[in-house]
Amino acid sequence: MRLSTKSRYGVRALYDIAYHSQGLPTPIKEISRRQGVTPRYLEQIFQRLKKAGIVKSVRGPKGGYYLSRQPEEVVVSDIIRAMGSRSSPSSAPVPSREGRGAAGSRSAPLRWSGMKPAGVWWSTSIPCPWPACAGWPGN
Numbered sequence: 001m002r003l004s005t006k007s008r009y010g011v012r013a014l015y016d017i018a019y020h021s022q023g024l025p026t027p028i029k030e031i032s033r034r035q036g037v038t039p040r041y042l043e044q045i046f047q048r049l050k051k052a053g054i055v056k057s058v059r060g061p062k063g064g065y066y067l068s069r070q071p072e073e074v075v076v077s078d079i080i081r082a083m084g085s086r087s088s089p090s091s092a093p094v095p096s097r098e099g100r101g102a103a104g105s106r107s108a109p110l111r112w113s114g115m116k117p118a119g120v121w122w123s124t125s126i127p128c129p130w131p132a133c134a135g136w137p138g139n
Contacts (some may be wrong), residue, residue, distance in 0.1 A: 006083040009037050011076060012043050018071040018126045021081075025057070025064035045083070049134070052082035071126040 012035050017026050020034070028046065032039040046065050049055045054074055055065045067074060 003080065004016060004083060006048075009035070009079045010049060010083055013037070013045060013127070014040060014049070014074060014079060015126055016068065017055075017065065017067055021064075025062065027064040027065045030064070033082075034074055048082045048084065049079070052078065053111045054078055067126075072127065074119060074124045125127055 013031050016031050016034055020026060020030070020038060028039045028042050031037075032042055035042075046055060046057070050065070053068055056068045057063065057065050
């Protein structure tokens with residue numbers, strides 16, 4: 001099974017937020033620059049994630065998107081469902097912490113790697129990379 005482009009970019013964008021934001025709103029432009037995805041396409045993705053309750057948004061000059069719950073509580077299957085995919089657990093690429101985003105960017109170290117056994121990636125959550133996750137603002 002292959003994941004849709006929106007599902008893959010959705011996972012990358014949420015990992016980027018968890019890795020860089022420390023719970024604060026992150027503007028689409030920053031995520032776009034780090035991940036090498038157009039802001040317009042990311043807006044479509046974030047609208048679906050917001051509708052699914054995975055992210056929240058703040059308007060204004062210091063606005064952007066942030067996770068509505070702790071990163072460890074967001075699983076890949078939530079993101080895939082939010083993108084409208086009818087996927088089910090099977091072998092598929094999963095994100096790993098190695099690699100980089102767009103050339104020369106300071107993106108979260110995330111890349112898609114080899115195949116995993118059925119169901120393993122389905123329940124994979126987004127790891128929290130910093131110690132203050134217990135005080136996540138989305139809680």
